[in-house]
Amino acid sequence: xxxxxxxxxxxxxxxxxxxxxxxxxxxxxxxxxxxxxxxxxxxxxxxxxxxxxxxxxxxxxxxxxxxxxxxxxxxxxxxxxxxxxxxxxxxxxxxxxxxxxxxxxxxxxxxxxxxxxxxxxxxxxxxxxxxxxxxxxxxxxxxxxxxxxxxxxxxxxxxxxxxxxxxxxxxxxxxxxxxxxxxxxxxxx
Amino acid sequence: xxxxxxxxxxxxxxxxxxxxxxxxxxxxxxxxxxxxxxxxxxxxxxxxxxxxxxxxxxxxxxxxxxxxxxxxxxxxxxxxxxxxxxxxxxxxxxxxxxxxxxxxxxxxxxxxxxxxxxxxxxxxxxxxxxxxxxxxxxxxxxxxxxxxxxxxxxxxxxxxxxxxxxxxxxxxxxxxxxxxxxxxxxxxxxxxxxxxxxxxxxxxxxxxxxxxxxxxxxxxxxxxxxxxxxxxxxxxxxxxxxxxxxxxxxxxxxxxxxxxxxxxxxxxxxxxxxxxxxxxxxxxxxxxxxxxxxxxxxxxxxxxxxxxxxxxxxxxxxxxxxxxxxxxxxxxxxxxxxxxxxxxxxxxxxxxxxxxxxxxxxxxxxxxxxxxxxxxxxxxxxxxxxxxxxx
Numbered sequence: 072x073x074x075x076x077x078x079x080x081x082x083x084x085x086x087x088x089x090x091x092x093x094x095x096x097x098x099x100x101x102x103x104x105x106x107x108x109x110x111x112x113x114x115x116x117x118x119x120x121x122x123x124x125x126x127x128x129x130x131x132x133x134x135x136x137x138x139x140x141x142x143x144x145x146x147x148x149x150x151x152x153x154x155x156x157x158x159x160x161x162x163x164x165x166x167x168x169x170x171x172x173x174x175x176x177x178x179x180x181x182x183x184x185x186x187x188x189x190x191x192x193x194x195x196x197x198x199x200x201x202x203x204x205x206x207x208x209x210x211x212x213x214x215x216x217x218x219x220x221x222x223x224x225x226x227x228x229x230x231x232x233x234x235x236x237x238x239x240x241x242x243x244x245x246x247x248x249x250x251x252x253x254x255x256x257x258x259x260x
Numbered sequence: 261x262x263x264x265x266x267x268x269x270x271x272x273x274x275x276x277x278x279x280x281x282x283x284x285x286x287x288x289x290x291x292x293x294x295x296x297x298x299x300x301x302x303x304x305x306x307x308x309x310x311x312x313x314x315x316x317x318x319x320x321x322x323x324x325x326x327x328x329x330x331x332x333x334x335x336x337x338x339x340x341x342x343x344x345x346x347x348x349x350x351x352x353x354x355x356x357x358x359x360x361x362x363x364x365x366x367x368x369x370x371x372x373x374x375x376x377x378x379x380x381x382x383x384x385x386x387x388x389x390x391x392x393x394x395x396x397x398x399x400x401x402x403x404x405x406x407x408x409x410x411x412x413x414x415x416x417x418x419x420x421x422x423x424x425x426x427x428x429x430x431x432x433x434x435x436x437x438x439x440x441x442x443x444x445x446x447x448x449x450x451x452x453x454x455x456x457x458x459x460x461x462x463x464x465x466x467x468x469x470x471x472x473x474x475x476x477x478x479x480x481x482x483x484x485x486x487x488x489x490x491x492x493x494x495x496x497x498x499x500x501x502x503x504x505x506x507x508x509x510x511x512x513x514x515x516x517x518x519x520x521x522x523x524x525x526x527x528x529x530x531x532x533x534x535x536x537x538x539x540x541x542x543x544x545x546x547x548x549x550x551x552x553x554x555x556x557x558x559x560x561x562x563x564x565x566x567x568x569x570x571x572x573x574x575x576x577x578x579x580x581x582x583x584x585x586x587x588x589x590x591x592x593x594x595x596x597x598x599x600x601x602x603x604x605x606x607x608x609x610x611x612x613x614x615x616x617x618x619x620x621x622x623x624x625x626x627x628x629x630x631x632x633x634x635x636x637x638x639x640x641x642x643x644x645x646x647x648x649x650x651x
Contacts, residue, residue, distance in 0.1 A: 090302075093297060111532060125297070143281055194276045197265075197269075217280065
């Protein structure tokens, strides 16, 4: 069922709509939550958080505006937020440490991420940089850093070799880093 | 200032996510998970819609209800504790300590699989939600014991299948498991044992299916190095299968373990150390690891791909050859378990190590005990001479 139909149904018959939404989006939500929390939560806890995501969708149904984003975008953002909340509740420190297996970049101190405007600006830069990568690299980055899939899973799903994915990811990250720093990648190759 | 990609992604707005998300990506998931989530969500929505209701309690009635519940609960707990008793089918493969509560680990199966006139029998299994120990009582054929072919013959027409909730290794829903088969073919003993690990999705009431179609003679040849088993075709095929539910599987406890640093500057960060009477698993991250130099004076010449790994990984490999041990679990009664030869009981320890982007590296440590332990009786755990846990 398309987004508009689902959102309309959410207003007219919320329970029926939720049934369709859960059928359609549980794989996406589960993937995001599980890949974020599998090291700290049991399967039951993860399923509970997945359920809470859909309950939040139900509660926020009146504020879903398809002009801002697709239902997939809304739901995946709620999923990520819930997973991050759980992650932060379980980690004592928020500073970057070797706890994180994430890619870390060094930006100029001018960025103040407490400020919502600057946060949005950084997000815009990242999104543009990802789109500029082109396919399949942009999908690889989305799968790796938004869905949290491993290089091996991405290779299997995209019919690429594991090495190919890792090389593409490595090059893509360098390009993204340069873009976020405001440098041109071509200057460095 | 340093920032991680995760942080930036975490703060993306709906509009920004919309620009990068790909609705065409197909993600697989078990249908039972979708049903379970749906039931849970619809129940929560129903509760949400009912709103908050104030319920007035009659105090005397509450006390009476609580008293009845307490009696019922205590009977249930006692009943549960007495419900499972491990039999001696495990004895050849794992030593069962007396002070472990097996009611949370064991399942009575009591099934026979018959085909071609030969019966295999599974009486009981032990399972936390990662390791499963399955002794299978094997029959004799023409006077010699036979056991399932778990892949020894490498013939495509033969299979040995284990499915958990309908999924097998490789489908992504059960995690990846390793099977280890031990067979004691000495006179009078007739069991083979299959130990699985990596069953990270086994949960309470998971359904396990075991199917095989080929059997072999297994003989313990004590003249071989490392008690290597040799097998022989017996010429009998059939269709044997078992299907059972695991009663309780969520018995792993999480221990708070400490990070440590080695003299060579390698820093280890340990996460998610989970342990049960059957074994443990732990993730680790390591930084500042360096490529090792080959020790030309050593009798053991490791290949380069082993040298280019962190100390933990290298020492685990060499421990299996030298018997020195890198990990010790000391119990409160003074018993010591180790992956080396110098403890009272030896466990199998495996350290995996992977590098990504050369920035920071990670791995997994997992162990299967050969003697069950009462986790509450652990005094200390030492890894590479560092105490990582103290009760």
